[in-house]
Amino acid sequence: MKADMEELLFANRVDIVFAGHxxxxxRFTRVYDGQANNCGPVYINVGDGGNREGLATEYMEPQAAISLFREASFGHGELEIFNATHAxxxxxxxxxxxxxxxxxVWLTCLRSNPTCRAA
Structure with a gap:
């Protein structure tokens, strides 16, 4: 799915992509084409809400530089929108x-960054 959607997400300056499989x-830094990119979305995998199979406890090693935080624990996330540009x-x-x-992590809307405005 990423291969089919990434260009569309990047071109439209999507700020966050949540996944959960x-x-x-x-949580990753802003990414485009497998590399850190200040105009790409932040990818967050938050599939840790619980399931019959248990947690996925094995990660790819070594940890990629674009991966900023990871943990095999049950949990939940909260997204607080403060205004049009900050969450x-x-x-x-x-x-x-x-x-x-x-x-x-504090997130700043890409549309407020003049170097990242949609094409």
Missing amino acids: VHAYE LWTWHRNDDDESVEADS
């Missing part, structure tokens, strides 16, 4: 009796 959590993403580990914030 892999049962684990991983806060947080991922919370749920392995214990309470939620623990384990990862967070």
